[in-house]
Amino acid sequence: MYFPAAGIEVNPLVPPLVALVISFVTSMGGVSGAFLLLPFQMSVLGYVNPSVSSxxxxxxxxxxxxxxxxxxxxxxxxWPLTWVVVLGTLPGVLIGAVVRVTWLPDPGSFKAFAAFVLLYVGGRMAWDLWKRKAPAKPAPTAQDPKAKADCQGPKGAGLVHVTAFTLSRLAYEFQGESYCVKTTGIFGLSFLVGIVGGIYGIGGGAIIAPFFVAFYGLPVHTVAGAALMGTFVTSVAGVAFYQAIAPFYPNLSVAPDYTLGVLFGLGGMCGMYLGARCQKHVPAKLIKGMLAVLIVLLALRYLKEALF
Structure with missing residues (x-):
């Protein structure tokens, strides 16, 4: 089957099957799998137009x-964490889209950028695994009784119960533990991640989820849903923006290949549901270890292709 916007020909069963496998594994960590689908499209399918991001x-x-x-x-x-991520990431994604089509339309330059993004993601996963060899540190809540009480509150019916949400801090309980983060810090990080995610075409979830776990000490079982939801909302804005600016770049393929994107998405839909359902039963360390190795190898390959 020929996909005109992508300029490639591939069996229509390949995209959904590949997306199903990738999303099943990555969704357990709050990552949609888009950061691995892009290398597959570029290196295996030969899809290197700027529209690969959209x-x-x-x-x-x-x-x-x-x-x-x-x-x-x-x-x-x-939910409060989700909406802070969305509000911070959204403007960054739009900026990233402009950067992609204006300064990184060349496949070589984009591969170099992609290599550094992948190196970061793989490095963060490897670092997180190395740190967790030591005894787990307490959550980033204050140790004095007053601050601890400030973060805690009555437990709700669900596994997650938000105890505080203001412009300065967000606190919630999960499985008997309390967690506190600075709202402004989450917003600023989300904005920077949005720019990188908008350029790369991943929405930012693959970058921000490791930050939440490694730097803020938040449990991956609560971060995953927020990261995925933030990625979804910013991806809607990203696709709309790429489509809107496409007429201003008549010599470039900027708008998404809708048929190819939907085929990938259908496979990803099944994979993400299964991954979210199985997350509680699969060791996160094993998944992160395999992903870290794969990501670093892909990054080194891209860096070699870009430089040599």
């Missing part, structure tokens, strides 16, 4: 809702 975001739009619904159903969505 096609990747279209995949997110179709695939993510099933995973988010599963997290919501199980009571593991931290």
């Amino acid at each position: 096609t990747n975001q279209l995949y997110n739009i179709v695939a993510i809702p099933s995973g988010v619904w599963r997290f919501v159903r199980e009571g593991r969505m931290v």
